[in-house]
Amino acid sequence: QVQLVESGGGLVQPGGSLRLSCAASGITFNLYTMGWYRQAPGKQRELVASITKSGGTNTADSGTGRFTISRDNAKNTVYLQMNGLSPEDTAVYLCNARNSVIRRDYWGQGTQVTVSS
16 A cells, blocks of 8 residues: 655744655655645645656756755655745645656645745
């Protein structure tokens, strides 16, 4: 059974930081591209950042210079360090695991991030 469990969300003031974690189980973690997406109320789900199995990263323009994705294959965990948060970053942040070769795509339940004073 595949599980992606996000943690680290919460309420933070503008300009603050959060570090999200996603612990994966039930997959061969080091064979998957891992990604963070977010979905705000009334908006489409959008990519925040992704990291390939070899460590190559891609960050959406909205997070460039503020967000950093990383992974620890020994811990089957992917992280998203978010700095300089603004109210526009308020959303549910979801973890994704994708292996295009075997056509597997898994999602976590999400963790709420709220940026407000």
